[in-house]
Amino acid sequence: MKKYILLTLLITSLGFAQKTTLYCIGDSTMANKKDPDKNPEHGWAQVLQSFFKDNIAVVNKAQNGRSTRSFINEKRWDSIYNKLKKGDFVFIEFGHNDEKIEDPSRYTNPHTAYRYNLIRFVKETREKGAIPILLTSISRRNFNEKGVLVPTHGDYPLETRLVAQEYKVPFIDLEYYTELLEQSYGPEQSKLLHLHFKAGENAYYDKDKADDTHLSLLGATKIAQIVIDQIKETNDPLLNGLKKGIK
Template sequence: MKYYLLIILLITLNVSAQKTTLYCIGDSTMANKKNPDKNPEHGWCQVLQPFFNESIIVENKAVNGRSTKSFIDEKLWETVYKSLKKGDYIFIQFGHNDEKIADSLRYTNPHTAYRHNLIRFVTESREKGAIPILFSSIARRNFNEQGVLIGTHGDYPLEARLVAKELNVPFIDLEYYTELLEQSYGPEKSKKLHLHYKAGEIGFYPEGKDDDTHLSLLGATEIAKLAMEQIKLSDNPLLKNLKKGIKN
């Protein structure tokens, strides 16, 4: 009996050892939302786990309203850093709140502080043997009167791309792919990807809501699909183990 119990324990430990943790750090476009059964807002990393088999465990550490600066200053990064282990992956996507030029607690210059904070996330992840993946910020639904989608992120996506190239980090240009997504839905139907409700339409927003930045469940799911598709298409050898964990 003891022999069989030992075998079961060894099998359990072996299965556990094979699991890889995928950490996600970023802002509200990624973050888990409270009361998901009632709250129509979802972050795209909130819906990631079903895209993976049991070998990948998603730990979504993104937090609403954070920039690279506040994520570090509030020691949110320190907590993630301490948890990282060899072979883990980490999705990194910031920019929306780094852009807030009127907020000294969050704003970063894209060419200096933002860039150096991304470098810190990358280098410190690698210190622990983890594999960082950089993402550009998702596009906002920002169509002009002529139906042209106008970018809002300035030089932040460029700096994320440059850091990725400089440090040989896998890079997913989510700004580009979400621009294509918004355009495929068009100026009116793209509201479904975000939070647009009339007063009294749903209980969670009794006064209504018009939000072109944050995501509905549909929007979050579509963006998670885009991220998975780009990882599967990548030939970067650093992503090999992560790709194995994605469901077909």
């Protein structure tokens, strides 16, 4: 299947809008982090604005710990929906916390609640004349003893792919591309994409840190670049929204 229109509309409308807002909704892998000058952890959408000119405003509403269920129940989606205007865009990347089966405030069955929450985001975004873009969850650094990267997201990425296909939603398969990224670095060097520090090695952590889910600045920047690369593959003029020299 083609990249679904992957941002054909995204790119085309940017040429006509004076200011286009690109909203990002999702979890901690995407979210802005406090103290970015000191904090080694970054969400990938936190660095996304640096790729775009001023005519595109990246508004990162992703929040640590949120699933599709809690993002909706806490009225975070409503606050975005009420501001959406024609020609805006919404990047949608959930899954990590929808998997939390021990937490009824966050868990969703991938084939029912998760699926229908994604459909709600898509339909309500379109109601406002804005463009939804679905993204699968980023891969975790989860290599087994043989050096094989083992998936951890179950059926959540599958449902994202199916919703994108059924509703003809622009789609970026971040799980796939971040698997390639992790594998290209390998079991040891891929720690650089995440948060691996010995106690005292980084002033922000007073204890050993070994986090294979969340991202370093390097990891966040690499994933933001993947998103940009997927936009550019469409050959449509969102390229007009990219800063000169962005490759």
